Amino acid sequence: MSLVVVGSVAFDSVKTPFGEVDDALGGSATYFSTAASYFTNVSIVAVVGNDFPEKHLTFLKSRKIDIDGIDKQEGKTFRWKGEYGYELNEARTLDTQLNVFQSFQPKLPAKYRDAKVVFLANIDPDLQRDVLKQVKNPVLVACDTMNFWIEGKRDSLLETLKLVDILLINDGEARELSGEPNLVKAANIILSYGPKTLIVKRGEYGALMFKDDRIFAAPAYPLEAVFDPTGAGDCFAGGFMGYLANTMNFEESNIRKAIIFGSVMASFNVESFSLDRIKSLDYSEIESRFGEFRSLTHFEDIR
Amino acid sequence: MSLVVVGSVAFDSVKTPFGEVDDALGGSATYFSTAASYFTNVSIVAVVGNDFPEKHLTFLKSRKIDIDGIDKQEGKTFRWKGEYGYELNEARTLDTQLNVFQSFQPKLPAKYRDAKVVFLANIDPDLQRDVLKQVKNPVLVACDTMNFWIEGKRDSLLETLKLVDILLINDGEARELSGEPNLVKAANIILSYGPKTLIVKRGEYGALMFKDDRIFAAPAYPLEAVFDPTGAGDCFAGGFMGYLANTMNFEESNIRKAIIFGSVMASFNVESFSLDRIKSLDYSEIESRFGEFRSLTHFEDIR
Numbered sequence: 015m016s017l018v019v020v021g022s023v024a025f026d027s028v029k030t031p032f033g034e035v036d037d038a039l040g041g042s043a044t045y046f047s048t049a050a051s052y053f054t055n056v057s058i059v060a061v062v063g064n065d066f067p068e069k070h071l072t073f074l075k076s077r078k079i080d081i082d083g084i085d086k087q088e089g090k091t092f093r094w095k096g097e098y099g100y101e102l103n104e105a106r107t108l109d110t111q112l113n114v115f116q117s118f119q120p121k122l123p124a125k126y127r128d129a130k131v132v133f134l135a136n137i138d139p140d141l142q143r144d145v146l147k148q149v150k151n152p153v154l155v156a157c158d159t160m161n162f163w164i165e166g167k168r169d170s171l172l173e174t175l176k177l178v179d180i181l182l183i184n185d186g187e188a189r190e191l192s193g194e195p196n197l198v199k200a201a202n203i204i205l206s207y208g209p210k211t212l213i214v215k216r217g218e219y220g221a222l223m224f225k226d227d228r229i230f231a232a233p234a235y236p237l238e239a240v241f242d243p244t245g246a247g248d249c250f251a252g253g254f255m256g257y258l259a260n261t262m263n264f265e266e267s268n269i270r271k272a273i274i275f276g277s278v279m280a281s282f283n284v285e286s287f288s289l290d291r292i293k294s295l296d297y298s299e300i301e302s303r304f305g306e307f308r309s310l311t312h313f314e315d316i317r
Numbered sequence: 318m319s320l321v322v323v324g325s326v327a328f329d330s331v332k333t334p335f336g337e338v339d340d341a342l343g344g345s346a347t348y349f350s351t352a353a354s355y356f357t358n359v360s361i362v363a364v365v366g367n368d369f370p371e372k373h374l375t376f377l378k379s380r381k382i383d384i385d386g387i388d389k390q391e392g393k394t395f396r397w398k399g400e401y402g403y404e405l406n407e408a409r410t411l412d413t414q415l416n417v418f419q420s421f422q423p424k425l426p427a428k429y430r431d432a433k434v435v436f437l438a439n440i441d442p443d444l445q446r447d448v449l450k451q452v453k454n455p456v457l458v459a460c461d462t463m464n465f466w467i468e469g470k471r472d473s474l475l476e477t478l479k480l481v482d483i484l485l486i487n488d489g490e491a492r493e494l495s496g497e498p499n500l501v502k503a504a505n506i507i508l509s510y511g512p513k514t515l516i517v518k519r520g521e522y523g524a525l526m527f528k529d530d531r532i533f534a535a536p537a538y539p540l541e542a543v544f545d546p547t548g549a550g551d552c553f554a555g556g557f558m559g560y561l562a563n564t565m566n567f568e569e570s571n572i573r574k575a576i577i578f579g580s581v582m583a584s585f586n587v588e589s590f591s592l593d594r595i596k597s598l599d600y601s602e603i604e605s606r607f608g609e610f611r612s613l614t615h616f617e618d619i620r
Contacts, residue, residue, distance in 0.1 A: 231536035270616040
């Protein structure tokens, strides 16, 4: 089944206590689609500048990702520069150059408009709705957002949330969006905005799913070597949505499995810079780590 | 089977955004033994002042806790005063009056010396070893500690750790004790000090167990109303050790179940001030919340 993602394609310069990398391939749509490509066919909607090298497009195509929705514009590609301390939980942004991303107007190629599953990565909520208008009859829509839109375009974001089945955000964003410090209360407020399912990403502490009055808690995979957390949330979303698009089963039990697949992809991603670890996984490695999540969380019944 | 705990009995004055309480019954041995009393017979070793009211001892006895090891000394009982902000994760200590606890010399009544399971709550590591010398032939010894001893009595603490089967500490303490920010690496270093099992408590993020090269991740129960986190770690230890002492099965699968029982007791405790919630639970409530932990963590196999 086809999965369309709209988001950013970027060059990232990242410094962590374990090394650094300059102008590496990054961006939410890149991480998302690479992670999702292990599960389903993905189509990207994004914009790049004319400085974007062919080799990156060749890589995406090698993952069977449809790149016809990547618009090449006159100008430079979005660039982000950040660094992490030893705790590796939050990046300090050193520089952001939106470049061609500033005037991004997502246009879906005709063949994308029949997509059944859509992921709206973290972009202007006005654009998120523009994209949805271009899809004829989606059956599952999920989105991400960030503090910038929660603070600056709250009304537009709330309009988008009315159209969305699943919202994926981090714990700080959930608290800010709801105005409520307690995460369970925050989740109930956010579910009243429209989404049927809320997934709260907590970095090294895993993810929580809130759906009706039920909660699912998935741990993060405890790693001995976390190298670079950039893109972990997008890889989580990619594994999660890729698995759902592949199975087209949106029952809670399958959403829980999808969360584990998302956690698996995030755990691989943080093991190295950029897409180095997730660009060429074997599916057997993914299955094996899924099994490790089971060992990690399993306990016996009360008797 | 009998379980002996040595630790503090105290008066706590606690302020949280949701209320405050003055001179309420607290202390590590109090929380621990109350939580453990739902699973097994517990015997306390502690010291109180002559200001300690009979009603508190009557309460402990009503939980079938053996209080013959509580030494009443001339002077005042240990007092602690602290407050929590909205995040409720770490207390700010406003005042500590050690009083009779300052010169605590744990003496085990003769009948305690056959105990098979011993918990050394957070006290001077010299005293932890003194207690162990008084127990004839324990089969399971666990302990807690804190930054004060890690910084001030490191050599003595390392001596204690050689004698301990299970160490229960929080994530900050694990990082400080090992000198290693990555928790997986930190755990491996700490296991090399002697304990066969390390349990890292992470407050609202649950707990991690490290044993040989395996890890178990238990979430905390997501609560809509966290009232007062004081004593949560001790209630965790109490539920955990109480279940192990009751079953006398120290295999990993049973340790995992014990961690869930510990998490259950901690989740009840934070629902109100002092021991208000855990002083009169039905065992059916404990079993029911164990089941909720299963719902919270369950996901299906890969196929």
